[in-house]
Amino acid sequence: MFKLGLIINPYAGIGGALALKGSDGPEIRQKALDMGARQLAPERTAQALELLKPYQSQMKIITAAGEMGEDLSRQMGFDTEVCYRPPAQTEAEDTEHTARELLKHNVDLLLFAGGDGTARNICAVVDESLPVLGIPAGCKIHSGVYCVTPKAAGRVVEKLVKGELVSLHQAEVMDIDEQGFRQGVVKARRFGEMQVPAELQYVQAVKMGGRESEELVLDDIAAHVIEQMDDEIYLMGSGSTVAAVMESMGLENTLLGVDLVQHQQLLLSDATAEQLLEAIKGKPARLIITLIGGQGHIFGRGNQQLSSEVIRAIGKENILLVATKSKLNALNGRPLITDTGDHLLDEALCGLMQVITGYHDQVLYPVQIPQ
Structure with a gap:
């Protein structure tokens, strides 16, 4: 039985279409919701999980309660176990708490949906002790732990569930200062590395920084x-x-x-x-x-x-x-x-x-x- 850890940051990318340049902090999230923003992270996670439905008898999803994973997993018919129950309004620390619990459950892979802030939270707990894979759902996707699309993430997990040989490599976790980002300044900083499946046609590179020199x-x-x-x-x-x-x-x-x-x-x-x-x-x-x-x-x-x-x-x-x-x-x-x-x-x-x-x-x- 393949044990898939799942973390969804339900507010990831919520400010993207509204030109808010991020979703960090309850004030920004509330502003985005008040402006009519849609929560896209669950939708993008569903695109990845859809490819895994044929393998439901071979896997179990371990996740946090509610919109951090449980709701979607059960809705899509997966065998689901809840390892952490967040409060109604989820914050960064809930991502970290869930990651800690997933480590205790010895999951085979941690699949998460979010942006660079979510990757930072998971890296702070997991570091290089557990393979991870990101579903791109945030406004900032500079890190090399994300797949190029949600479906690409599903394809990589599918390979693992089927028992195919998939190598691992170290990928950088990067994030930028959202305040500076809103002023048009990109200051990327490295926060560590995590292990990701090395399927290069599916996993993105770390974003190049700086202005063109030509x-x-x-x-x-x-x-x-x-x-x-x-x-x-x-x-x-x-x-x-x-x-x-x-x-x-x-x-x-x-x-x-x-x-x-x-x-x-x-x-x-x-x-x-x-x-x-x-x-x-x-x-x-x-x-x-x-x-x-x-x-x-x-x-x-x-x-x-x-x-x-x-x-x-x-x-x-x-x-x-x-x-x-x-x-x-x-x-x-x-x-x-x-x-x-x-x-x-x-x-x-x-x-x-x-x-x-x-x-x-x-x-x-x-x-x-x-x-």
Whole structure:
């Protein structure tokens, strides 16, 4: 019998679509809930567990009570044992308490859904004593303990349940200061390492930090994009490559958010998903995005404001992907990844996509979702 430890941070990523840049602290969580935020972590966990339903007779899930795991596990028909009962409003210490109890139960793997803050909490207890695997559900996913998508996490656990040989490797746990993050400053700090299954097509790399150093290349990319701009509304995604385009237009940029531009004038800074939908309703719009260096994600990491509804409203044909060739080469042939939370949309976005890599210079690069 495979014993799977499960921890769900029910508030992970709750501020993403609302441009709150995180979910740490009860004030931020309450603000997000008051603004109508959805709790997506259980949904993303369900996507992973769905792939394990054929193996229910071969496994047991040990978890915390209520929305930290028990509710979803029982709802999906898994043999479920509760090891910890949190209060009504869960906090970081409840993640740590659950992790301690899971260590006592000698689980084979700890599967958790959250962001870098959740990974930090688990690392503080587990360290390298237990294999772990993260389902990406937070606003900040810098750590190397997360799978590229929720379904990818399910695939890795499936291999373990089936008894296939899966190697382990050490992965860094990183986190950033949310206060600085909201000011557009990324200060990543290493908090330790944990053991994760080394299925590289499913597990993401640690995010690369810092601004692009290839300033001339960025200027060329910006010149190409600006030359193409017309009367449409442009959604300017997060990241340093898009920031270079904004800088070339002389516009203030939200490095870690989404801005709206039309006629090379700033319409709205750091917009929420709802604001973006309202702004482009019934109007032609285009989206300019880049990829996360080292990971290859184009959606689902640090740009949750670009919800599946927003992306569908824009259309794949109106997405301009920008990146330097060095950034693409750093992927070592791995495909770009889309993780919007909408599987049908992710499938529609797959295939070869044009990437603007300089002035009148474009390459074709594959976009995939792990199967």
